């Protein structure tokens with residue numbers, strides 16, 4: 366496995382592999398890898414000849430006062446995990462390599478898909494994500510790129526960007542990997558103290574409660590959202606950012622619960638903002 370820090374070197378290497386007809390897979394990450402990331406890597410390894418994992422904590426997707434500076438980083442540990450999965454290349458650029466002085470080109474998906482849910486509480490976040498993902502696609506030229514369903518809004522936006530900008534890449538969604546007790550794996554889980562770790566289970570509990578109501582025949586969007594809210598409020602220090610029930614395909618609003626539906630929420634447990642979601646087919 367080789368670690369590449371320069372965009373031009375990465376692109377040249379990939380172009381050579383492409384000439385040989387190799388299928389390239391890219392797994393974009395911000396590092397501090399866990400079993401959720403590794404599920405993406407394993408999927409890429411199973412589908413592609415050449416696997417590239419990018420590790421880059423992208424400053425432009427963090428807002429003022431967010432956790433860019435303290436975001437967990439441990440490159441040595443990440444590299445060991447990736448060697449074990451037989452990854453070919455790790456693309457690990459410095460911030461100045463991706464955004465040199467004077468940088469001013471951005472890719473933005475407009476509309477409700479980016480302005481609601483995580484986009485409402487993190488203005489500019491998805492513009493940062495679509496910009497860096499576009500750059501990674503141009504640098505790594507993947508045939509397949511792998512994203513987690515945990516960030517459901519992110520992957521839906523990236524699929525739209527790929528369609529609308531005609532990127533020659535196929536997006537592969539990988540299901541959420543959870544801890545045994547149901548908590549969705551996330552690099553940010555390390556911020557939680559033992560009490561908060563316990564309280565964080567409330568996200569999954571609210572989602573499972575909603576799923577049960579829907580399985581029993583409930584179709585009223587507002588009623589199910591209120592029920593989810595009641596579950597979250599059982600944890601005194603949980604602060605709801607949003608609870609949404611939307612069409613899974615495009616995150617559009619629903620009159621009633623039918624079709625492929627995404628139950629999604631973001632909740633602050635102490636200082637840590639956690640997201641989770643569940644897909645339901647009605």
Ligand SMILES: Nc1ncnc2c1ncn2[C@@H]1O[C@H](COP(=O)(O)OP(=O)(O)OP(=O)(O)O)[C@@H](O)[C@H]1O
Pocket residue numbers: 393394395396400401402404405511512513514515516539540541542543549550551552553554
């Ligand atoms: N539990 C998980 N299951 C499946 N995919 C995941 C999981 N956690 C993260 N991913 C995916 O891994 C990719 C990289 O995510 P990222 O590096 O931001 O990790 P993260 O754990 O989601 O971190 P954060 O705490 O920033 O949300 C994304 O496509 C994300 O959806």
Ligand SMILES: CC(C)(CO)[C@@H](O)C(=O)[O-]
Pocket residue numbers: 393394395421423426494497498516519
């Ligand atoms: C896709 C991504 C690597 C872009 O920085 C990031 O948003 C993430 O880790 O989900």
Ligand code: BAL
Pocket residue numbers: 395426427516519
């Ligand atoms: N997993 C999404 C990256 C972020 O929260 O900034």
